[in-house]
Amino acid sequence: MATDRMNNDMLVMSRLDDEIRRGRIRVYRNAVGEPYVHCKIENTLAAAHFPEIALPLFHKDVRGWLNHFTWRIFSVLLQKREVDRILEVLAGRSLGESSTELADADLLDLIESEPVVAVLYEFVQTKPKKSEWTMQTLWKELYSFAKMNSHLKRGRRQFPGGPNVLSRKLRKPQIGAVLNKLGITVKLIRSNGCKVELERPDDTEGQSSSQPSAANPHEHQAIRPVDGREVVLQRLRTKQSRPISKPEGETPS
């Protein structure tokens, strides 16, 4: 009957509320603000029939799971618009909880669709572990790099057309979250203009970005090429405290 059909989604929503209270279903926002659902029905007779899922809320498999859940529990089949309403309610519910998780698929999606992320990710690999730029210079370098590597446009998005647009992009929390996930730190400092500090993850052997293919022919005693700032500072201080040994006669240029 029409009245019964209209109440089906409310009936299901009430049961879902119950599952959320018991912690078997969780709705939240991920690191870039997208609604996610995690369903893990355990310790019930019906548990065997409901596979665990952790997916974006509006993924088609979530709709399938909901319909399956409804049929098993209530022997009712929901209409499309009823499922839509349930998902909308859950999306609203997810605003109350956020997570720093970012699934690999989402990360890949963002790298694919956001030129700034893709370009920055490749650009920092070609630079020292830590580098400093003014916003203007960084934009010029990134733009030139993006042009050379055909990254000026990805999907529908274009690489920022100026340093002010780049600055706004870098300040967005979503972009920051993605870059953090990739291990890249972008620090914006407002001091005599806008300065940007970029830091990328450690190289595998802690060396400079280009691995020398031969033994270092440098005449100094063997230097461990580590990037640890404190270690280097300590070494310099120890060196300063020792008496200076005269170098071999150098002819000034």
Place this chain on the structure above:
Amino acid sequence: MSQQVIRPDILRWLPSRWGLFLGNYRIIRHFKKLVRKVRRMAAVRTVVDLNKLCVLLVGESRSGKTALVKFLVRCIVCQELDEETLNPCPGSCPCCRERPEQSGLEGLNAAIHAYGPKGEERVPVHFSVIDCTLIQTPEQLRTHLIRIANETDGIRIFYFDEVHRLVHRGMEEMLLKAVEDKQAIWLFSTAKPGGLEDMFKNRLIKFSTELPAMEEMAVWLSDRCEEWGIPYEAEAIIRVVEKSNRVVGTALHALALASLDDDEGLTLDLVENDWEPRVD
């Protein structure tokens, strides 16, 4: 009274031995081999076909491309080169006194200096530096290429600095024929290889400059400060390494600035507030 320190022109300072170069290990390794090969040819008075040796050095500005080429030439022509370390003399031999790496070495001048340590005659080495920033028109480039074609016999080394500047009006294509036909060692450098024609790049052996590791550069800078009598703070050295993005030529600017004050020297305050490695 403190000891007088002879301080070089820091901004134009060039290493005087291989061990004073930072990073660029691959390029140094191959350049040393080239020094041995060319000197051997000059000594046995044999000029073999060097056409296959066309090198493109790629790297950001101030990362040592031109310094390496100039040092290579100095090693090749030095009459008192240490054959073991391949380090040139400290400027005492007649050839090094002329500073051939700065102003070139051609024609009669090359012949005059073509002698070994025992006075034995060698094949002359002609060296030309072509600053591509000064070439505005194809006619100017053509003049250089005609001069190159008419060089006297000997070993010829041509260095085109900032070759990407020739991309304007397609001038780098004029080099294609010269590189193919002329018997010489062709050396090119650029900070912007993306603009060069693929046909041109494909004819060249490419080397990229390599930046030094942080600790290596910090120790090197402190050595230079001590050598040149510049007082320094350890934290300031680290900040110079970081702010210069480990580019040696850029870091030397900070030392040049610090050398203006013999008492304070390289302080953290100077590095953070007075020294700007880049301006927009």
